[in-house]
Amino acid sequence: MTRLRQLVVCFWLQFKILLFSPFEGFSAVVFPLMFATAALLVYRVNGDPEAMLYAGIGAAAMGIWTSQTVSATTLVQRERRAGTLELVVAAPTPFSLVLLPITCAMATIGLYSVLATILWDWWLFDIALHIENWPVFVLSILMATVTIALFGFLLSVSAVRYRTSWALGAALEYPGWLLCGFVVPLDLLPDVLRPISRALAPTWAVEGMRAAAAGKSARGDLAICGAVGPAYAALAGWLGVRLINAARRDATPALS
Amino acid sequence: MTLAVEAIDLRRTFTSRSGTFRRTRKDVEAVKGVSFEIAPGELFGLLGPNGAGKTTTIKMLITLLIPTSGRANVLGHDVVHDVREVRRRIGYVFGGDRGLYERLSGLDNLRYFSELYGVPPREQKKRIGELLELVGLTGREGERVEGYSRGMRQRLHIARGLLHDPDVFFLDEPSIGIDPVGARELRATIAGLREQGKTVLLTTHYMFEADELCDRIAVIRSGEIVAEGTPAELKGLVSAGRVLEVETYGIGDEAVAARAQSAAYAPSWSRSAASCRCWSSRASPAPRSPSRCWRSWGRRVSVGSATATRRWRTPMSSW
Numbered sequence: 001m002t003r004l005r006q007l008v009v010c011f012w013l014q015f016k017i018l019l020f021s022p023f024e025g026f027s028a029v030v031f032p033l034m035f036a037t038a039a040l041l042v043y044r045v046n047g048d049p050e051a052m053l054y055a056g057i058g059a060a061a062m063g064i065w066t067s068q069t070v071s072a073t074t075l076v077q078r079e080r081r082a083g084t085l086e087l088v089v090a091a092p093t094p095f096s097l098v099l100l101p102i103t104c105a106m107a108t109i110g111l112y113s114v115l116a117t118i119l120w121d122w123w124l125f126d127i128a129l130h131i132e133n134w135p136v137f138v139l140s141i142l143m144a145t146v147t148i149a150l151f152g153f154l155l156s157v158s159a160v161r162y163r164t165s166w167a168l169g170a171a172l173e174y175p176g177w178l179l180c181g182f183v184v185p186l187d188l189l190p191d192v193l194r195p196i197s198r199a200l201a202p203t204w205a206v207e208g209m210r211a212a213a214a215g216k217s218a219r220g221d222l223a224i225c226g227a228v229g230p231a232y233a234a235l236a237g238w239l240g241v242r243l244i245n246a247a248r249r250d251a252t253p254a255l256s
Numbered sequence: 257m258t259l260a261v262e263a264i265d266l267r268r269t270f271t272s273r274s275g276t277f278r279r280t281r282k283d284v285e286a287v288k289g290v291s292f293e294i295a296p297g298e299l300f301g302l303l304g305p306n307g308a309g310k311t312t313t314i315k316m317l318i319t320l321l322i323p324t325s326g327r328a329n330v331l332g333h334d335v336v337h338d339v340r341e342v343r344r345r346i347g348y349v350f351g352g353d354r355g356l357y358e359r360l361s362g363l364d365n366l367r368y369f370s371e372l373y374g375v376p377p378r379e380q381k382k383r384i385g386e387l388l389e390l391v392g393l394t395g396r397e398g399e400r401v402e403g404y405s406r407g408m409r410q411r412l413h414i415a416r417g418l419l420h421d422p423d424v425f426f427l428d429e430p431s432i433g434i435d436p437v438g439a440r441e442l443r444a445t446i447a448g449l450r451e452q453g454k455t456v457l458l459t460t461h462y463m464f465e466a467d468e469l470c471d472r473i474a475v476i477r478s479g480e481i482v483a484e485g486t487p488a489e490l491k492g493l494v495s496a497g498r499v500l501e502v503e504t505y506g507i508g509d510e511a512v513a514a515r516a517q518s519a520a521y522a523p524s525w526s527r528s529a530a531s532c533r534c535w536s537s538r539a540s541p542a543p544r545s546p547s548r549c550w551r552s553w554g555r556r557v558s559v560g561s562a563t564a565t566r567r568w569r570t571p572m573s574s575w
């Protein structure tokens with residue numbers, strides 16, 4: 001109970017931090033819309049409404065990916081810069097429980113960008129989502145948001161030990177669009193990249209969104225997504241403990 | 257009675273890397289066998305110059321660094337193995353203006369850390385109110401920290417460190433960057449903590465600060481404790497003798513050590529009770545220009561060395 005309260009309060013305060021800056025807020029609002037616009041303009045050339053729906057859903061997920069991988073991978077680095085990293089590490093609360101609410105706060109921002117993109121698609125491109133199965137569609141959006149945040153969380157934890165590892169997150173931003181099959185079908189990717197795509201939870205979440213929209217069963221996709229996402233969290237938690245112990249032992253870089 | 261803090265031969269080595277293409281690794285011994293004991297309710301000072309190893313010592317005690325060797329207990333809990341127990345019972349505050357969430361208000365910062373330190377929800381509000389009162393931030397707590405002055409941040413830090421009512425409080429140079437009036441108030445706050453029965457370990461660069469506050473002081477230099485005692489005892493030591501510092505060039509450590517023990521120098525050796533040291537600097541075998549020499553000597557004027565300090569350079573030939 002106390003733990004739950006802790007998670008909620010920390011989530012709310014971290015959310016306040018994220019909402020704070022109008023400039024950052026602006027880019028979080030506008031970037032996903034711009035990417036969606038670009039993708040949809042390309043797809044519109046074909047004049048195929050099914051392809052437009054495909055791109056519209058993909059663009060929504062792309063928005064979360066873009067707004068979250070970078071910010072989530074810089075999460076630990078941000079704490080380090082503020083000088084709060086060593087304080088949260090020195091607190092009796094396990095480190096992963098410190099990071100979890102921050103990740104959730106980021107996911108919430110991501111959720112916003114999905115909704116904004118869907119509205120934008122509808123308003124500007126007349127893509128009315130013909131969703132056959134709304135509950136499953138909403139569930140897959142939520143899963144996409146959360147798993148993307150968890151993926152960022154996993155990358156972020158490595159910054160405890162490697163000061164500049166956030167650059168990896170930044171570098172993954174665009175390859176991620178392709179690897180997760182947001183706007184380009186996965187079949188077009190070379191075979192060697194398939195395993196990577198499959199290991200990325202957002203791939204399955206987007207598949208789930210599409211299946212739900214088309215009225216097909218999304219159960220399989222979501223089940224895999226639901227397994228991969230927590231696996232990220234577990235891995236990040238385990239890695240977090242290991243890396244903090246490494247930082248306490250080697251002090252490179254120092255936590256301060 | 258369990259000691260509040262017990263450090264037994266603590267050592268810590270850092271490996272520093274330099275160079276971009278040809279990386280070289282160098283081991284720095286930051287703390288070289290530090291031992292001390294702090295009784296419950298005592299206000300203990302670690303006094304020393306920059307780079308002496310004060311922060312490193314504190315970080316080992318608050319579980320942020322694992323000692324290379326040696327042991328330490330806080331309230332009877334081992335700092336390497338009983339991490340959770342130690343963390344629950346200690347507070348940690350460092351000087352400077354980092355370590356706060358700039359975008360949150362002072363109050364929100366305190367709420368955040370109350371949660372992380374497991375302050376029971378029922379008590380939080382009252383506790384935060386009391387602490388804001390204690391550090392004199394009542395009325396400003398709603399403002400964002402980015403608008404706080406340095407002194408206000410420092411005071412907020414102290415409130416943060418006290419949220420969970422720790423039994424042992426570690427303060428690393430808390431008076432850095434604070435004006436004299438603020439520093440005096442800070443000292444009053446720290447003295448108040450002792451009156452409440454808290455154990456405090458304070459590090460500082462300033463002799464007067466340690467003198468005014470501490471029950472006992474350890475002087476640390478280059479990772480070693482060179483003197484320990486009550487402020488009065490330390491002052492007694494300092495005026496008892498002269499400090500002789502001899503810098504040599506181009507001879508080995510063994511020869512220096514032999515000289516240091518030789519009878520000829522014994523009188524001056526024993527007279528300089530507090531710290532008499534001799535070392536060779538092989539790094540610069542050629543005599544350096546007087547001004548450089550002087551500067552390098554100036555740096556060796558360490559905290560705790562005497563009022564009547566005399567230094568001279570013995571030419572190689574006389575050895």
Ligand SMILES: Nc1ncnc2c1ncn2[C@@H]1O[C@H](COP(=O)(O)OP(=O)(O)OP(=O)(O)O)[C@@H](O)[C@H]1O
Binds near residue numbers: 251271272286309313
């Ligand atoms: N993470 C680290 N990596 C490498 N060397 C380090 C690290 N932390 C400290 N050191 C070295 O250890 C020595 C002691 O540093 P420490 O910070 O403990 O000194 P200090 O007494 O706190 O000094 P100050 O008064 O300047 O705060 C210094 O030589 C410093 O360069």
Ligand SMILES: [Mg+2]
Binds near residue numbers: 428429
């Ligand atoms: Mg220091």
